[in-house]
Amino acid sequence: MQQLYNFAVGPLTWVAWAVFLGGAAWRLGSMWALARKKDMNAVAYMDVRFAARSMARWATPFATLGWRANPAVTVATFAFHISLGLLLLFAPGHAVLWDYAFGVNVWSLPEGVADVLTVLVILLCGFFAWRRLQLPTVRFVTRPMDWLVLALVAVPCVTAFLAKQQIGDNLLLSTLHVLSGEAMLMALPFTRLSHAIFSPFTRAYMGSEFGGVRHCPDW
Amino acid sequence: MSTSTATPQTAHGQPEAPPAAHAAAGLPHPDPGDWEPGRRVIAPSFAPLPGHQWQEEPLMSHDGMHVAAVVRQEDDSFTMRVDDEVWDAGFDKVWSPRFLPDGRLVAIVQQDGEWTVAVDGETWPDTYGFIWSLLHGPAGKVIAAVQQDMRYGMIVDGEPWETLYENANNFALSPDGRRTAAVVQTVPLGQADIETFTRGVYSVAVDGEAWGRNFMNVWTPVFDNRNDRVAAQVRLSHSEYTVAVNGAPWPATFPCVWEPCFDPATGAVAAPVRKDGRWGMALDGTLLWEARFFQCWTPAWSPDGRHLWAIVAPRYGSFTVARDASPWPFAAPVVTDLVLSPDGARAAALASHDNAAWQVVVDGVVWPGRWDMAWRPVFSPCGRHVAVRVKDRGRETVLLDGRPWREAFTTAWDPVFGPATANGAGMAVLLRGIRDGACERWVATPDDFRA
Amino acid sequence: MSATEFSGIAERRIEDANLVRGVSALTRERIERVVKAVTKGEAGARLAVYHETCMRCGMCADACHYCISHDGDPTYSPVGKMEQTMWKLLRTGGKVDPDDIYGMAQIAYTECNLCRRCVHYCPVGIDTGYVMGLVRRICHRLGVVPLYIQDTAHSHSGTMNQMWVKDDEWLDSLVWQEDEARGEIPALRIPFDKEGADFLYSVIAPEPKFRTQLIYQAAVIFDQAGVDWTMPSAPGWDNSDMCMFTGDYEMMGRLKRCHFEMAQKLKVRRIVMGECGHAFRSVYDVGNRWLGWKNHPVPIVHSVEFFWELLTEGKIKLAKKFDEPVTIHDPCNIIRGRGLMDKLREVTHALCSNVVEMSPTREHNLCCCAGGGVINCGPPFKGVRLAGNKAKADQLAATGVHTVVAPCHNCHGGLEDIIHHYKLGMHTKFLGDLIYDCMEKPGAA
Ligand code: HEM
Numbered sequence A: 001m002q003q004l005y006n007f008a009v010g011p012l013t014w015v016a017w018a019v020f021l022g023g024a025a026w027r028l029g030s031m032w033a034l035a036r037k038k039d040m041n042a043v044a045y046m047d048v049r050f051a052a053r054s055m056a057r058w059a060t061p062f063a064t065l066g067w068r069a070n071p072a073v074t075v076a077t078f079a080f081h082i083s084l085g086l087l088l089l090f091a092p093g094h095a096v097l098w099d100y101a102f103g104v105n106v107w108s109l110p111e112g113v114a115d116v117l118t119v120l121v122i123l124l125c126g127f128f129a130w131r132r133l134q135l136p137t138v139r140f141v142t143r144p145m146d147w148l149v150l151a152l153v154a155v156p157c158v159t160a161f162l163a164k165q166q167i168g169d170n171l172l173l174s175t176l177h178v179l180s181g182e183a184m185l186m187a188l189p190f191t192r193l194s195h196a197i198f199s200p201f202t203r204a205y206m207g208s209e210f211g212g213v214r215h216c217p218d219w
Numbered sequence B: 001m002s003t004s005t006a007t008p009q010t011a012h013g014q015p016e017a018p019p020a021a022h023a024a025a026g027l028p029h030p031d032p033g034d035w036e037p038g039r040r041v042i043a044p045s046f047a048p049l050p051g052h053q054w055q056e057e058p059l060m061s062h063d064g065m066h067v068a069a070v071v072r073q074e075d076d077s078f079t080m081r082v083d084d085e086v087w088d089a090g091f092d093k094v095w096s097p098r099f100l101p102d103g104r105l106v107a108i109v110q111q112d113g114e115w116t117v118a119v120d121g122e123t124w125p126d127t128y129g130f131i132w133s134l135l136h137g138p139a140g141k142v143i144a145a146v147q148q149d150m151r152y153g154m155i156v157d158g159e160p161w162e163t164l165y166e167n168a169n170n171f172a173l174s175p176d177g178r179r180t181a182a183v184v185q186t187v188p189l190g191q192a193d194i195e196t197f198t199r200g201v202y203s204v205a206v207d208g209e210a211w212g213r214n215f216m217n218v219w220t221p222v223f224d225n226r227n228d229r230v231a232a233q234v235r236l237s238h239s240e241y242t243v244a245v246n247g248a249p250w251p252a253t254f255p256c257v258w259e260p261c262f263d264p265a266t267g268a269v270a271a272p273v274r275k276d277g278r279w280g281m282a283l284d285g286t287l288l289w290e291a292r293f294f295q296c297w298t299p300a301w302s303p304d305g306r307h308l309w310a311i312v313a314p315r316y317g318s319f320t321v322a323r324d325a326s327p328w329p330f331a332a333p334v335v336t337d338l339v340l341s342p343d344g345a346r347a348a349a350l351a352s353h354d355n356a357a358w359q360v361v362v363d364g365v366v367w368p369g370r371w372d373m374a375w376r377p378v379f380s381p382c383g384r385h386v387a388v389r390v391k392d393r394g395r396e397t398v399l400l401d402g403r404p405w406r407e408a409f410t411t412a413w414d415p416v417f418g419p420a421t422a423n424g425a426g427m428a429v430l431l432r433g434i435r436d437g438a439c440e441r442w443v444a445t446p447d448d449f450r451a
Numbered sequence C: 001m002s003a004t005e006f007s008g009i010a011e012r013r014i015e016d017a018n019l020v021r022g023v024s025a026l027t028r029e030r031i032e033r034v035v036k037a038v039t040k041g042e043a044g045a046r047l048a049v050y051h052e053t054c055m056r057c058g059m060c061a062d063a064c065h066y067c068i069s070h071d072g073d074p075t076y077s078p079v080g081k082m083e084q085t086m087w088k089l090l091r092t093g094g095k096v097d098p099d100d101i102y103g104m105a106q107i108a109y110t111e112c113n114l115c116r117r118c119v120h121y122c123p124v125g126i127d128t129g130y131v132m133g134l135v136r137r138i139c140h141r142l143g144v145v146p147l148y149i150q151d152t153a154h155s156h157s158g159t160m161n162q163m164w165v166k167d168d169e170w171l172d173s174l175v176w177q178e179d180e181a182r183g184e185i186p187a188l189r190i191p192f193d194k195e196g197a198d199f200l201y202s203v204i205a206p207e208p209k210f211r212t213q214l215i216y217q218a219a220v221i222f223d224q225a226g227v228d229w230t231m232p233s234a235p236g237w238d239n240s241d242m243c244m245f246t247g248d249y250e251m252m253g254r255l256k257r258c259h260f261e262m263a264q265k266l267k268v269r270r271i272v273m274g275e276c277g278h279a280f281r282s283v284y285d286v287g288n289r290w291l292g293w294k295n296h297p298v299p300i301v302h303s304v305e306f307f308w309e310l311l312t313e314g315k316i317k318l319a320k321k322f323d324e325p326v327t328i329h330d331p332c333n334i335i336r337g338r339g340l341m342d343k344l345r346e347v348t349h350a351l352c353s354n355v356v357e358m359s360p361t362r363e364h365n366l367c368c369c370a371g372g373g374v375i376n377c378g379p380p381f382k383g384v385r386l387a388g389n390k391a392k393a394d395q396l397a398a399t400g401v402h403t404v405v406a407p408c409h410n411c412h413g414g415l416e417d418i419i420h421h422y423k424l425g426m427h428t429k430f431l432g433d434l435i436y437d438c439m440e441k442p443g444a445a
C-alpha cells in the first residue's frame, strides 16, 4: 500500500499532469482547428470586448436572469466552484506537493478553513445529487456521465475529509484520495468536466454574438 | 431600370446585364457626327410641363439626344413625355419605360385593367391579363412576360407563345435577341400537394415549347452563343442539385449549384457547385475548380473560351474575383458587377464595404477613391479603357481609367464609349446627365478627366 | 433513469401527413448516414462543444414558455428537448428508429420557436435555437418535415416567395393598392424599380396575398414622410424565409441572394423591411452568413427602427395619440435578434398615451409561440401552440389592457390565436397601423 501511495504521489502525479495538460491542449487545439474548418460563420464574430462583458456578468452571482431564476443553484455553484478551486490550488496538503514538485512555496489555506471548504464541497455534491434525483427537470436529462463527473469530484473530497479526520485506514484513504484526485485531473479534458476548458469559449461566443451582432444582452 | 440587352439572368431569374461584355457589340453608337467633343444641352430644363400633375424619374436615350419620363396628366391619365412632346394616348398606368438602343421608347401600359406594350406611343394590337419583365436584344424585338386568362409565358413583338403555362418566371433571351426561354410550370399543383411537387412540375420552355422533362425546380435558363441550346439549374430532389442542358441533367449531382454558363468556344457548360460546404466550379458535371471557396458565383467565359471568371470568396466574409480559379490579390467584404472586356482577358468589378465606400477594381488593381455608390463598369470596345458612373455626396460623375471627369451631374446615366480606334487615341466617351436642371450630353476626351 | 415517468414526445404524437409519409420511407441506415453527414460533415466544433458542455443542470427549464405552460414538464424544457433529439442522436451515433425521427421532428418543428429566451438562463451559453435548427436540418435531409411548412418551402423554391404569388399577382397587388391609396392621397406613388432610391422596401408574401392594407399603409406613411423609396417589380421583393426554418439552408441561401441582389441591382442605399420578425432573422443574421457575407451587402433596417427614425427626424408628425392603454410585445427576432427594445418603446410611447409594460418585458419577454416556423406547420399543430403558451396568456391578461402592440407578423398570428383561445378580449396592432391612424397626412385629398 505504501508503495502504491508512493507511486501515486510520485510518478503518477507527473503522468496525471501530463495527461491533463496534454489532453487539454490537444482538445482545445483540435477543437479550434475544427472550428476554423467548419464554423467560420461563428468564429468570425468572436469579439474580446463583448466576450469579457458577458463573462463578467455571468461570473457575478444574481447578475443574470438565469442566476436570479435559480437562486439555490446560484449559491451552490458559486460556493462549489470557488471552494473547489481554492482547495485544488491551496489545500495545505497540496501546498506540500507544489513545493515537492516545483520547489515553489505556495500560500496555503489555514487547516480549519480547508476542512470547512471540503465539507462544503461534499455537501454541495450532495445537493447536486439530490437535484439530479429529485427535480424532474434535472432528472429527465441526467445521464451516467453526469454521475461520473459528480463522483470524480466527490470521491477525492470525501477521502480527503476522512483521512484528515482520521476516520478509517489513513493510508488507504490517502492513497484513494491521491488516486481519485489524479483520476479527476486526467478525466478533466475527456469527460463533461471539460466544461472547465470549453465553457469559457461558449460563453465568449454567446457574448460576442449578442453583443456584436444582436445588440442585446445575453444575461 | 437597367437597360440590358440580351441577357443572362441572375441566380433567380431577373434580367441582369451580362458579366461578359458581349453587350457592347450590340449597342449601336450615336451617329459619328455626334462625337464632336464638348457639351450639348438637350433641354435647358426638364421641369414638368404645365398641366401635368407630376413627372416621374427621367430617362435618357443611348445617344443622349432625348429625354423622357412618365407623366400624369391633368385628366389623371398617364403617358410618356419625350422631350417636350407627349404620346397621344393616355393610360391608367405607364410603367417600366426604357429607350431601346435604336432609339425607340417602350413602356408597359395598362388601360381598364388590361395590359399591353406601347412602342413610341403605339400599343400592340392586343391587350393581356398582365405584361411585365420587358427584355430586348440586338434583333430589336420587344419581348416581355405575359399572362392571359391565367396562363403564362412570353410575348415577342405582340405575339405570345403558342403554348402558355400554369406559371412562368425566370425569363431569358438568346444573345441575338430572337429566342426566348423561361421556367414554366407545366402541370397544375393543388394546395399543399407535396407529392406532385416532388415529382416535378417545372420545366423550361424555349420559344414556348417545353423540355420533355420536369424537375422539382428549375432556375436561370441561359442560351449558348449560337442561340440554340439552353442550360439551367435544376433540383432533382430536396438535396440534389445539378445543371440540365436541353433538358438532360448532368450525371453528377451537388448539394447546391448556381447559374450555369456556356463556354462560347466549345459549348461546354460551367456552373458553380457546392461540395462539403465550400464552392467550386464544375464543367459538364465534373469539378473544374476545387471546391475551396466560401462563395463562387456569376461565372463568365471569355468569348474565346480561354478564361473562366467568377466572383469568389476565398475566406469567410472576404470576396474578390477569380480568373481560372486564381483569385485577385484584392479582397473586400462585398464584390459585385463583374464585367469582362470584349476579349474576356480583362475584367472590372465593384467592391464595397457593406454598400458604402465603393471602389472600382480593374484587373485586381483598385482605383483611387471611394464612392457612396458605383454602377456597373463599362469597357471600351477596344478593351483598353474602363468607365464607371459613380456617386459622391449626392453628385454623380464618371471615372475613366480611374480618373474622375472634371464636372458632375445631379443625375447621370452610364457612359457610352465612342467607336473603337486602332490605337485608342482620339477615344471619346459620351456622358449623359442632368446638371442644374438641364439635360446635357457631353462628349468627353481623356483630357477632360482629372489627372 | 430518464425516460421512465416522462415518456415525453411519444405520448403526444400528432398526425401530420408529411411526417407520416417521410418517416415511412426511412431506414435505420439512411438515418445514420444523414445524422453523421449533418453532425460530422456540416456541423463542427460548435455543436460538439455544446453537446459536451451542456451540464444538464436544468437551469434553462424556467426560460421556456412551453415548459412553464406545462407546469414544468421536463420534456418541454430546452435541455429536455435537446436531450430527446440532438443529444440522443449524438449519443447513439444516429442509430435510432424511423419512429424516433417522427418525435424528434415534432419536437424540433413544433415545440421550439428558436426564440432564444433560454440564452438568458444558460450559464454555459448553450444556444438551444442553434441545436434545434440542426435537428430540423437532419429532418429536412431525411424528408421528414411537417406538411404545411414543407409546402411553404416549396412555394419559396418555385416562386421565390412564401405564398405561391406569381410575378404578375405581386405587381397587380401593388398597382391595386396604389390605386386605392390615391383615393386618400391623390399624388401617391408606389415607385417600382426606382434605381438609386434611398431604400428598397421589402415585405413578406402574406402582405400582397392577404394583408394588402399593410402595403397601402406603408405607402401612405412613406409618401407622406417624403422619403425616397422603391419596391422591386421582380422576385426579390419577398424577404420571408421558411426554408431557414425547415432546415433547407440551400434554398435559404438562394432566397437571400435573390433579395440582396435585387437591392444591389437597384443601387439603393439600404433595405427597409416590413414588420416581420422571422424575415429579419433570415436576412440579418442567418442567410447572409450562409452566403459568405460577414455582415450585410446592403444594410438592413427593420420597420421599428425606420419608424423611430421617421419620428425622431420629424418626418412624420402626429395629429393625435392613441388613447387606449396598450402593452408591448417584444418579438424575439428583432429584440433578442437585434436589440430594438428601446426603439420599440420610444416609438410606442410617441404614439400611445398609456403604455403598460408586461412582465417580464424587453429582451426577457416571453415568445408568442408562433415564430420559428411553428405557426407555419399549420392547423395540425395549432393546439401545440395554444397549450404551449398559456404562460403568454397569463402574462397578457395580467396587463389588464386590450391592445397589444406587436411589430411582427408571426407574433400577430400567434397572439391572436392565444387571445382568442384564452378569451382575453384583446387585439393586436402593428406600429404601422398606429402611425397610419395617428399621423398628419398633408397630402390627403
Ligand atoms: C472555468 C471554470 C469553470 C466554469 C466556468 C464552470 C461552470 C460550471 C457551470 C455553469 C456549471 C453548471 C451549474 C451547476 O450545475 O452547478 C458547472 C457544474 C459543474 N462543475 Fe464546473 N465550471 C468550471 C470548472 C470546474 C472544475 C475545474 C470542476 C471540477 C474539476 C468543475 C466541476 C463541476 C461539476 C462536478 C459540476 C456539476 C454539478 C451538477 O452535477 O449539477 N467545474 N460548472
Ligand code: SF4
Pocket (backbone or CB within 6 Å): C063, C064, C065, C066, C077, C078, C081, C111, C112, C113, C114, C115, C116, C117, C118, C119, C128, C129, C367
Ligand atoms: S422555444 Fe425558445 S425558450 Fe423554448 S427551447 Fe426553444 S428557443 Fe429556448
Ligand code: SF4
Pocket (backbone or CB within 6 Å): C053, C054, C055, C056, C057, C058, C059, C060, C061, C078, C079, C121, C122, C123, C124, C125, C126
Ligand atoms: S442551462 Fe445550459 S447547461 Fe444547463 S441544462 Fe440548460 S442548456 Fe444545459
